[in-house]
Amino acid sequence: NIVMTQSPKSMSISVGDRVTMNCKASQNVYNNIAWYQQKPGQSPKLLIYYASNRYNGVPDRFTGSGYGTDFTLTINSVQAEDAAFYYCQRIYNSPYTFGAGTKLELK
């Protein structure tokens, strides 16, 4: 089965900074990746699908990129409300494996 590895596990960023987090698949998944945001006490929310497509209503400061095995979620000019866990997920074929997540904290 494909393993999704996210890095870093956590990061502490100041409001207004640019942040990049990574997701690496153990095998080629083409562009079949989604990114989700989960704030404490809430259910996950879809941000990005098929690696680079922003979901409805997601602010354009969120950008996804990558293909094959290496993927990136970039947040330009981080806002206070962006403090959350971020998960990547392999889509298109089961098992729909998630990465372990990256925790984004604001300084």
Added chain:
Amino acid sequence: EVQLVESGGGLVQPGRSLKLSCAASGFTFSNYYMAWVRQAPKKGLEWVATISTSGSRTYYPDSVKGRFTISRDNAKSSLYLQMNSLKSEDTATYYCARHGNYGPFGPFDYWGQGVMVTVSS
């Protein structure tokens, strides 16, 4: 407005069974693949099951295959998860989620608020 509302969680002893339900509204339930995703306390997300629009096809990871059964009742716009032979490691919040417009090939675009299942003696 799309809504997914889970129910049926609680405390259950190891080895026993529990059935979760998810009531869907705000969309044509029968047109969408549906799924269950769980999250152990302070842990990440784990996909648990997916079911096709008609219910004829189901998919599971190895961790629950043979113990969990996903089903649906399109007339009632409801999704179910029958969990048998429960183990302590099944303790988690269980989310009902909708596969979006790309069906089984796409992401989960709506999620319920989750229901807690605790497996303990």
